[in-house]
Amino acid sequence: MGVFDSGVGGLTVVASLRSRLPALDLVYLGDTARLPYGTKSAATVARYTHRNISFLLDRGVDGIVVACNSASAMALDTLAVSVPVWGVIEPGAAAAAACSVSRVGVIATEATVRSQAYPRALHRLRPELDVRAQPCPLLVPLVEEGWLDDEVTDRVLRRYLEPLLLWGMDTLVLGCTHYPLLEPAVRRVVGPAVTLVDSAAAVSARVAEDLATSGAEVTGSAGGRLELLVTDDSPAFARLAERILDESVRLHWVDTVPATAALMESLS
Ligand code: DGL
Numbered sequence: 001m002g003v004f005d006s007g008v009g010g011l012t013v014v015a016s017l018r019s020r021l022p023a024l025d026l027v028y029l030g031d032t033a034r035l036p037y038g039t040k041s042a043a044t045v046a047r048y049t050h051r052n053i054s055f056l057l058d059r060g061v062d063g064i065v066v067a068c069n070s071a072s073a074m075a076l077d078t079l080a081v082s083v084p085v086w087g088v089i090e091p092g093a094a095a096a097a098a099c100s101v102s103r104v105g106v107i108a109t110e111a112t113v114r115s116q117a118y119p120r121a122l123h124r125l126r127p128e129l130d131v132r133a134q135p136c137p138l139l140v141p142l143v144e145e146g147w148l149d150d151e152v153t154d155r156v157l158r159r160y161l162e163p164l165l166l167w168g169m170d171t172l173v174l175g176c177t178h179y180p181l182l183e184p185a186v187r188r189v190v191g192p193a194v195t196l197v198d199s200a201a202a203v204s205a206r207v208a209e210d211l212a213t214s215g216a217e218v219t220g221s222a223g224g225r226l227e228l229l230v231t232d233d234s235p236a237f238a239r240l241a242e243r244i245l246d247e248s249v250r251l252h253w254v255d256t257v258p259a260t261a262a263l264m265e266s267l268s
Pocket of ligand 1: 005006007009010035036037038039067068069070071109112140175176177178
């Protein structure tokens with residue numbers, strides 16, 4: 001199974017997949033050379049996404065998880081791929097729709113919010129829900145810096161979340177790969193009454209369910225290999241990867257670019 005994200009955050013999906021399906025072999029691609037995706041246009045993110053998918057297919061994966069919320073929001077609709085592909089938006093929206101009383105807040109990158117992907121997915125499931133999405137561009141850098149349990153991060157979160165709290169949200173979707181790492185900090189700010197939905201956990205549950213339905217053999221209790229590929233060298237990646245996966249990691253530097261020319265042509 002291939003998993004990709006713009007950077008290290010998608011490893012929250014990998015960690016969740018490994019705890020549900022410990023025998024599943026995974027190839028993870030972190031497109032660190034092009035991070036962040038969350039500030040870029042839909043056309044650019046679609047181009048990167050096609051390139052990453054083509055790269056993973058060349059490595060022989062039999063399914064792909066688009067772990068990046070921004071890529072799932074802006075590029076999933078543009079894909080026609082020969083293997084199953086999972087994005088994070090729909091499973092995250094379904095988890096929120098299943099538990100919200102009436103008001104769902106979504107925090108995400110600017111690109112994901114601009115795409116309206118979460119409100120659309122939530123309204124497809126429950127048209128009566130009120131949904132408000134808040135872009136939080138400062139959160140990814142704070143997580144990359146490792147400031148997960150820090151007064152500065154709490155203040156930034158308070159600034160972003162207070163309008164949603166005043167509005168009366170009962171459920172909050174953590175709509176970015178990095179945000180599950182901030183869950184304790186978010187909880188400190190929103191208090192116990194708001195239900196937090198982690199889109200990484202939601203997509204791994206969906207993948208496990210779909211694999212079981214299709215009869216795929218991933219039932220062992222250990223042994224799944226994990227290959228970690230990055231498009232640029234990054235000490236911050238290694239540091240956070242070890243924190244997320246709770247194991248030491250070895251990164252391989254790869255280049256996804258050779259496939260680009262034809263793909264760009266097909267997109268234009
Ligand atoms: N992976 C991105 C997402 O989930 C966050 C980091 C970025 O902006 O590339 O939206």
